[in-house]
Amino acid sequence: MTVSMGKTLHESNTCERASMLRIRNLKCYYGRIRAINGVSLSVRPGELIALIGANGAGKSTLLQTISGLLQNWEGEILFQKEPLKGLRPPGIVERGISLVPEGRMLFPPMTVLDNLKLGAYRRYRRREHTAIEEDLEEVLQLFPVLREREKQQAGTLSGGEQQMLAIGRALMAKPRLLLLDEPSMGLAPFLVRLILDVLVQLKEQGMTILLVEQNARAALQIADRGYVLENGKMVLEGNGCDLLADQDVKRAYLGKDYREFCEGRS
Amino acid sequence: MVQEILQYLFSGVTNGAIYAVIALGFTMLFSTTSLINFAQGEFVMLGAMGLITLWKGFQLPLGVAFLLSTLGVAGVGLLMERLAIRTVRKPHPIVLVIITIGASILLKGIAMIAWGKDAHSAPAFSRHPPLEVAGATLLFQSLWIILIVVAVVLALQAFYRKSLTGKAMQACAINRKAASLIGIPSEKMTLLAFALSAGMGGIGGVLVAPITMSSYDMGMLLGLKGFCAAMLGGLGNSWGAVLGGMLLGILEAMGVGLFSSSLKDAIAFLLLLGILYVRPSGILGEKAIHRF
Numbered sequence: 129m130t131v132s133m134g135k136t137l138h139e140s141n142t143c144e145r146a147s148m149l150r151i152r153n154l155k156c157y158y159g160r161i162r163a164i165n166g167v168s169l170s171v172r173p174g175e176l177i178a179l180i181g182a183n184g185a186g187k188s189t190l191l192q193t194i195s196g197l198l199q200n201w202e203g204e205i206l207f208q209k210e211p212l213k214g215l216r217p218p219g220i221v222e223r224g225i226s227l228v229p230e231g232r233m234l235f236p237p238m239t240v241l242d243n244l245k246l247g248a249y250r251r252y253r254r255r256e257h258t259a260i261e262e263d264l265e266e267v268l269q270l271f272p273v274l275r276e277r278e279k280q281q282a283g284t285l286s287g288g289e290q291q292m293l294a295i296g297r298a299l300m301a302k303p304r305l306l307l308l309d310e311p312s313m314g315l316a317p318f319l320v321r322l323i324l325d326v327l328v329q330l331k332e333q334g335m336t337i338l339l340v341e342q343n344a345r346a347a348l349q350i351a352d353r354g355y356v357l358e359n360g361k362m363v364l365e366g367n368g369c370d371l372l373a374d375q376d377v378k379r380a381y382l383g384k385d386y387r388e389f390c391e392g393r394s
Numbered sequence: 395m396v397q398e399i400l401q402y403l404f405s406g407v408t409n410g411a412i413y414a415v416i417a418l419g420f421t422m423l424f425s426t427t428s429l430i431n432f433a434q435g436e437f438v439m440l441g442a443m444g445l446i447t448l449w450k451g452f453q454l455p456l457g458v459a460f461l462l463s464t465l466g467v468a469g470v471g472l473l474m475e476r477l478a479i480r481t482v483r484k485p486h487p488i489v490l491v492i493i494t495i496g497a498s499i500l501l502k503g504i505a506m507i508a509w510g511k512d513a514h515s516a517p518a519f520s521r522h523p524p525l526e527v528a529g530a531t532l533l534f535q536s537l538w539i540i541l542i543v544v545a546v547v548l549a550l551q552a553f554y555r556k557s558l559t560g561k562a563m564q565a566c567a568i569n570r571k572a573a574s575l576i577g578i579p580s581e582k583m584t585l586l587a588f589a590l591s592a593g594m595g596g597i598g599g600v601l602v603a604p605i606t607m608s609s610y611d612m613g614m615l616l617g618l619k620g621f622c623a624a625m626l627g628g629l630g631n632s633w634g635a636v637l638g639g640m641l642l643g644i645l646e647a648m649g650v651g652l653f654s655s656s657l658k659d660a661i662a663f664l665l666l667l668g669i670l671y672v673r674p675s676g677i678l679g680e681k682a683i684h685r686f
Contacts, residue, residue, distance in 0.1 A: 195575060221577035233572035235565050245558075246565055250577040252558050301577060 147206075148173045148336050149194070149225075149305055154203035156186070156193050156360075163189045164201075165360040171305065171338055176331045178351035178368060180344040180381055186360040187340040188230055191307045194338075195227040196220040207305070222250055224304035228311060232294040236283025240274055243282045243293055247300030260300070267296040270326060288319035295326065305336045312343045324350050344381035348372045356381070397529035402651035403644060404527075408536040410643020411543040412602050416620025417627065417635035418550065419594030425567040425630040426587035428487070432494040433474065435617015436501035437592045440467045441599020442608040443505060446514045456519060464596040470501070471592020475585050498613070505610035513607035539601045546597060547636055554632075563587060567630075595620075615659065622666045628679025637677060 147170040156164040164186045171177050181187050192198045194205060196217040205212045207223055215223070226247075235243055244267060245252075248260045268275040271292040277285060282293055291311055298306060308327070312320040320343060328350050331337055341347035348354050351368035356377060364371065371377050419434050444463030448454045454462070478493050479485070522534040553560040565573040566583040574580050595617075602608070602616065619642065627638025642662055649661045669676060 197571065197575070216579075217574040218577045218579045221575070227575050229572065229575060233569055233575065235568045235572065237568065238561070238564065242561055246561060246573075246578070247576050249558065249562055297576060 178347035181357035226303035247297035406644035406647030414639025417623035435613030437595025439613035441596035467596030468593035475588035628676030634678035
């Protein structure tokens with residue numbers, strides 16, 4: 129596998145000291161099957177990182193591992209210099225990482241407001257009531273449609289509104305790092321644009337974001353940096369716009385024939 | 395005839411209220427953990443025996459004995475989750491169900507050693523004379539039972555709708571993975587569900603103690619009746635549990651009165667078979683039923 133452009137994975141060590149999230153030589157397993165094979169990655173504070181790759185490349189597995197859903201892994205994951213090994217999802221949320229999962233995973237029979245408030249569950253336990261109210265207001269300003277629907281059951285919202293609610297719910301935990309798994313899945317193009325605009329807005333407010341997307345072009349357009357994952361391995365890393373201009377990426381993920389791309393490589 | 399029917403109705407509603415509270419225990423645990431606890435009947439027995447011991451034996455005030463029995467049974471539920479359920483490495487539903495059956499046998503055995511094989515009784519909660527309504531007699535104890543069950547159901551609804559913990563439990567019931575991703579500790583919610591559900595069984599036992607003879611082996615039948623009620627109303631639905639309990643109680647009383655008293659227990663199981671055949675998800679149930 130040749131790395132044609134951008135910094136190679138091993139050259140990025142200079143930045144690692146400032147990393148918020150640093151992953152080194154990660155291997156994840158589903159039973160005996162290795163889904164991720166020696167992945168390294170770093171995310172610095174305030175960055176928006178896009179992680180792209182084909183179906184089954186291991187993108188969602190990576191996010192699920194960071195968020196504590198998958199426990200069967202080797203390697204090192206450091207968040208703000210602390211290891212995440214052994215932490216379950218609630219412990220990960222407590223550390224400041226929130227995942228907006230694939231398929232949104234809302235609580236459909238509950239109201240929009242209850243869904244949002246439950247996002248702040250751990251902060252309620254810490255009695256941060258005033259701060260939670262302020263953040264709720266911010267989330268409702270970010271997604272005004274949720275304010276109109278706050279008494280409505282989450283299950284009755286449209287796909288785009290549900291995605292907004294899922295992001296809003298994750299933000300209610302006041303994360304330092306926001307992980308998003310395919311937020312554009314199943315949405316009309318104008319909604320994809322809207323969701324991505326919100327991510328840019330969040331980034332401008334200082335949020336650190338790791339975005340997994342199949343819609344590679346849209347993701348790379350807004351990302352500071354991008355990683356390309358293929359068959360459980362990280363094959364490319366670079367600035368968002370450099371990756372967009374890369375011939376291999378163009379062929380594989382931005383519209384040309386993927387098979388031709390693979391064959392060309394082998 | 396009207397007078398007789400009214401009499402059966404009073405008796406049915408009284409028993410139905412008790413079945414409802416036992417069914418609530420089943421349903422509450424099922425919705426949070428997808429587990430059916432066959433030791434639920436033993437929690438009812440422990441509630442009844444606890445009340446008799448504390449109230450009649452130790453002469454504690456009724457309110458205190460009621461509270462301590464319920465809390466004690468909730469504690470037993472809590473212990474059961476920590477010692478028997480959580481320790482299972484691969485919690486396949488069938489394994490867990492078998493564990494609850496084992497726990498039921500264990501609790502029954504302990505109760506037999508503690509209280510012996512004799513039946514015990516408790517006096518009515520208050521000494522008011524029975525009321526007469528349209529020629530039928532309504533025991534004051536029945537009013538107590540209905541009143542307490544209504545209070546319990548309302549308190550439970552308030553807990554689910556108003557409190558953060560209640561909402562978190564609901565969230566766990568809807569989607570455990572999603573709940574854990576927003577920081578809700580699902581193990582704690584399971585523990586709480588066990589304690590609350592055992593507490594419900596305990597309340598059922600406390601309520602039933604003054605209207606029946608209580609002994610170490612009373613749990614099995616009451617547990618099964620509660621299970622029938624929960625299935626009838628729709629497992630996982632609180633209002634379904636209340637509806638199922640009432641329906642079962644009333645149908646049972648009518649069956650006994652209008653046909654034969656030997657039919658009493660058969661009615662519950664005929665109903666259960668009927669529901670499983672016609673509408674496996676119960677009257678108000680929406681969830682798909684899994685075969686395993």
